Each structure stands twice: as structure tokens, then as C-alpha cells.
Amino acid sequence: MNTARxxxxxxxxxxxxxxxxxxxxxxxxxxxxxxxLAATALCRRCPLVRLxxxxxxxxxxxxxxxxxxxxxxxxxxxxRLGLVRRLGREGTARTLRAEYRKSMADLPRMPGAA
Numbered sequence: 001m002n003t004a005r006x007x008x009x010x011x012x013x014x015x016x017x018x019x020x021x022x023x024x025x026x027x028x029x030x031x032x033x034x035x036x037l038a039a040t041a042l043c044r045r046c047p048l049v050r051l052x053x054x055x056x057x058x059x060x061x062x063x064x065x066x067x068x069x070x071x072x073x074x075x076x077x078x079x080r081l082g083l084v085r086r087l088g089r090e091g092t093a094r095t096l097r098a099e100y101r102k103s104m105a106d107l108p109r110m111p112g113a114a
């Protein structure tokens with residue numbers, strides 16, 4: 001049984017496109033639609049895209065809707081299912097946590113940060 005706490009949501013500055021637009025939550029997410037393509041393109045430009053995707057994969061109950069980490073709900077379900085099939089639930093949880101830590105370490109430091 002996985003007793004690890006969920007991965008924390010990445011801290012945003014408020015300048016990210018997703019914090020200033022409702023374009024990331026659509027009525028439907030058809031692959032290739034102009035709305036989905038526009039939202040995922042904006043998302044891919046964000047320095048937090050990898051952290052956001054890892055967070056979304058670890059928190060499916062909170063990300064059943066919306067574009068998170070430049071993925072649609074169906075894409076995330078498929079990614080989660082593939083991870084669990086290959087790694088099992090515990091292995092998936094360990095892998096997501098390791099990738100989250102690595103991605104956090106790879107983020108550029110903010111000026112004046114300790």
C-alpha cells in the first residue's frame with residue numbers, strides 16, 4: 001500500500017499562462033482541435049511543464065479535467081495506465097517522486113533565492 005504523501009503542486013509565480021486564462025479547461029478535449037493545440041502549446045513554453053505533468057500524474061483525482069503538463073485528460077489516463085502496467089503502483093509512485101525531485105533540482109534558481 002502506498003503511504004507516501006502526494007507530490008506537492010508546483011509553486012507558480014502567477015505569470016504562467018494557466019494562471020491568467022481559462023483556456024486550459026474546456027468542455028471537450030478532442031485531439032487536434034484548435035483549442036487543445038493552443039492550450040498545450042502555451043503549456044509547453046512554461047518552465048514548470050514537466051513538474052506540472054508529474055504532479056498531474058500523481059494526483060489523478062485533482063486533474064480529471066483540464067490541460068496539465070501539456071496533456072489532455074485522456075493522454076494522462078493513458079500515461080498513468082502505461083506506468084502502472086510497467087512499474088506497478090508502488091514503482092510508479094517511486095518513479096514519479098524521483099522525477100519530481102530531479103525536475104525541481106533542474107529548475108533555474110530565482111535571483112536572490114537561498
